[in-house]
Amino acid sequence: IRNEDDKILLELFEDVHHADVAEILDEVNWDEALYLLRLLDSETTSEALMELDDDVRERLLDSLTPKEIAEEIEEMDTDDAVDAIAELDSAIQEAVIEQIEDEEHKADIREMLQYDEDSAGGLMAKELIRVKETWTVAGCVREMRRQAEEVTRVHSIYVVTKEDVLIGRLSLKDLLTSDTKTKISEIYIPKVDSVHVNDDGEDVAKLMQKYDLEAIPVVDDEKKLLGRITIDDIVDFIRDEAKEDYQLAAGITQEVEADDSIIELTRARLPWLFLGLIGGVGAATIMGGFEDILEDYALLFFYTPLIAAMAGNVGVQSSAIIVQGLANDDVKGSISNRLLKEMALAALNGLLLGLALFAFTALWYRNEPDSLHTALAISISLFAVIIMAGIIGTFIPLFLNKRGIDPAIATGPFITTSNDIFGILIYFWIAKLILF
């Protein structure tokens, strides 16, 4: 199909959704993608571009001239346009913005480039329907028709004063059911949630979820209406956050995908593995310190992987629950209460697992010398290690959170490694106490 038969291609793509165009762009080879990008009209391609992965989009745009990029940008909503421009080299950013013909769009983009990517300002779009309180219903409908051209979807109609200060919203129902001569000021709903342009994106996401909002207006210090954030931007935000937490828990630092290059994947994974290596060397050194009991109690050494694994598992469980609780604002009450509860929980688990391990080891090694004694030492140590692991797993994320560090970093290799070392240390120490 791709022997430059433009007409057929254009016809083929006429009815294709932009998300599907994006998939096609992703799958064809490089020159074909560029060729398609130039052939199709920029309304389709601009939307398709936004569906692509960041790095693919970046590389595609880099191959276009500033003028061509500007044409794509022209068709995008302001929030997408700003994201796309922010990815470009700073050298050509200005050149691209210069090429944008729509002066208002250009000014909006300049303004929005100043906001932090993860703030309300960075998430919002400028496109929205605003009506002034002094208008009549008829005038309002007329203006809405004009504004609706620019806005892909109507979420809410925002009511502002002459000075653009947000004072409320208008329900479509009221608009449809009111006499055309009614003033907007008589029918608008004066209650409207809004967020400040510098608010943190995560807080906005929480607010919108709590109140089930589909769009929320963004205002500045003087309550002037600047833009709005829609739920679909928040969905992406929620997904990205969840993905990041998940990857951190698995010991993957940067955002990577299964299809990324080996170098990228290594960069995301190796640091955590190196941490594990250091932990392992630490554990080996500790065990080396107890070498004098090796001959008499070799069994103790056979059970170190078990102790390390249990310490790691318990730590990951405790920290995962705390990290998720913190993310959803579920964790109330004091740290000491939290630690007491985790200790009780760990004690219960530790007791059950310790009993099981004692029963097994006492029976399995019954013919070895001093077996009951050893079995007791291993099981009691396991019990102690589980309690310690639970406390560390609970305390570290709470501590990091208090310090303003993302507690998600505490699950996974970080907790596993520190618990491995502490676990083995406590294990040998208790075992030595019991056996001598």
Add this chain to the structure above:
Amino acid sequence: IRNEDDKILLELFEDVHHADVAEILDEVNWDEALYLLRLLDSETTSEALMELDDDVRERLLDSLTPKEIAEEIEEMDTDDAVDAIAELDSAIQEAVIEQIEDEEHKADIREMLQYDEDSAGGLMAKELIRVKETWTVAGCVREMRRQAEEVTRVHSIYVVTKEDVLIGRLSLKDLLTSDTKTKISEIYIPKVDSVHVNDDGEDVAKLMQKYDLEAIPVVDDEKKLLGRITIDDIVDFIRDEAKEDYQLAAGITQEVEADDSIIELTRARLPWLFLGLIGGVGAATIMGGFEDILEDYALLFFYTPLIAAMAGNVGVQSSAIIVQGLANDDVKGSISNRLLKEMALAALNGLLLGLALFAFTALWYRNEPDSLHTALAISISLFAVIIMAGIIGTFIPLFLNKRGIDPAIATGPFITTSNDIFGILIYFWIAKLILF
């Protein structure tokens, strides 16, 4: 405030958002919550109830009479009503449904109770705005006003035939800009996405995210319009799915929260810990089999926690990337390609980590007999174990996925435990090969 002064209380609650009412209900004691629930009008409380945690809501509703429950249900959208009823004991479900006065609501709830909770039918609400293609714009606006009373938010206006078959949607813009005598059939947009009532909720979530939809109509086999799913239901769905995956990765089976009881938390955590215990016993048994080399090569035994930890970490990393890729439909290509790539990646990581470990052990133990030999054995084993762990971590989720089992179960303790055992087995085997 709570000495039964109803009037002041009612005034206080008048302007409070239902999500905040829910928080208050959650924080006051039991009798107070029930008292509030009976005092406030059911429009407020029904929405507040839906914001509560499942188990709190369930217990609150259990304390009410069927008649009182029915009053709350009456005010809910069909999707929420069905969720609430589905949680009740089956014995009183029928009694509650009987008490619902609105016949249409009652019939809708009966119908929806049949759908699987995670299917499109289970997610949808019956409330939507539908217009017939034969109507005029004027008639349509009139009907919309009537229907809008029931529908909290207008997402899309769906156009159906006389037989209720979905044929398209109507843009608000076109409705506002068309002459009142125009027929709907002339102005509607015949392109509309829809999902089948039995479609899987996860697929619906993916579709809505891919095409950035805010609502999607649900149809039956004959394309008849049954309901619609809105993005806010999907947001909850996405969050729950992400949470479940996260908890599985951390070795927590059931959905639990930081504030759940110790028994519930134990039930969710203990099985995975028990799995870890069995794995540890397995590792100990393997090490016992190599007891004869203990005297000469004690160092080997000191490094077992390191080997086990590295095997676990690499396995969790590989599986996490695959599990996420599968969840987002990112994983293309054949299993063997995937395994080859992971092997290359693991080989690179293994080489770097093996070299680091060799350098350290060769230097640190340089005064011990046969130290270079031992250092070599440990490092080469580490290299082999990392490659094996990467392969297992990649293969198991892909295998489970092919079998139709949720691959998320493969991250966390499952992978860690199996990699611990395999890792230690390979380690001693290779070490023995090198040293003898």
